Amino acid sequence: MKYATHPLALLGVVVLAVLFGRIIPAWTLSLATVAASKALVALGIVVLARTGNVSFGQGLFYAGGGYGVALIAITFGVTDAVAQVLIGAVFGGLLGLIIGPLIARYTGIFFGMLTLALSMVLYGALVKTTILGGSDGFNVGRPTLFGAVFNDPREADFMLYAVSIVATGLAGIFATILFRSQFGLTSLAVRENNLRVEYLGTSANRIVTINFVIAATFAGASGALALMAQRHIDPEFAYWTTSGEFVFVAVLAGTQSVAAVFVSALALELVRSFSNLYLPNTWQLVLGVFLLAVILFLPRGIGSLWSGKKRKVSEPRPDAAIAEKGSAS
Secondary structure, eight states: OOGGGSHHHHHHHHHHHHHHTTTSOHHHHHHHHHHHHHHHHHHHHHHHHTTTOOOSOTHHHHHHHHHHHHHHHHHHOOOBHHHHHHHHHHHHHHHHHHHHHHHTTOOHHHHHHHHHHHHHHHHHHHHHOGGGTGGGOEEOOOOBBTTBOOOSHHHHHHHHHHHHHHHHHHHHHHHHHHHHSHHHHHHHHHHHOHHHHHHTTOOHHHHHHHHHHHHHHHHHHHHHHHHHHHSEEOGGGGSHHHHHHHHHHHHHHOSSOSHHHHHHHHHHHHHHHHHHHHOTTSHHHHHHHHHHHHHHHOTTOTTHHHHHHHHHHHSOOHHHHHHHHHHHO
């Protein structure tokens, strides 16, 4: 493993990113928190996409984690930010563990449409459930951190920023290790030819299920981060446009690099913020043009900007490979 992508080096990058929050303007803290939250869901979609499947219903686990945290916070008074992220991850992972084995046998568009349908079923149920606030949702209290209460808005924003960066950064380190592991390489094999994987004695459905549970866990933790940032939750968490936005980030990033997911999420929030500021009536058009430009000029995603160069450098030249083969013979 290269030093630049060693887990300890990546952990140092996460710490630097947290400290960087002390010097950036206050308005960027909220933007970066939202970007990190969405990057966490998109990272799960990238993990799942390495098996050849794309989920259009991650809002199901995003809302599941958010509502689960909200109910625990109101019922038992749990307000600690770290505990809420862990609770959201558990709720999302449990939902993924229930649903994953049921849909792992499907592939392609059937997989995507089924996840979207399940997300919309949850949305409809939440809208009709008055005990959960119906279509209006409900509010939750201000989060704390290890018992400390943050009354200053700047300090409160920095706390949420730090928690979101650490949570998303740790998930990114985990994904980096996962992609290079035997399991991660097997996931790519499932995408290329799942029958050959079955012939080798490995269950392709099990590989898809595990990746699905990981993606659901990430989405549940992200729902907890979004709940803490907004201090409000409603059925829109499970709506199809919310899930589509996560897929938007994943498409921008591609499956080449974990870091590309964070760059894509931040780029999306910057484009949305400035286009909404200067072009309030046509900001959706700006986002659409931005996505089309990335698809046309970077068909493998933003991550191909640097991962493609690394691949070209690491690959031996054809003449060198021929010379090596000749000397071996």
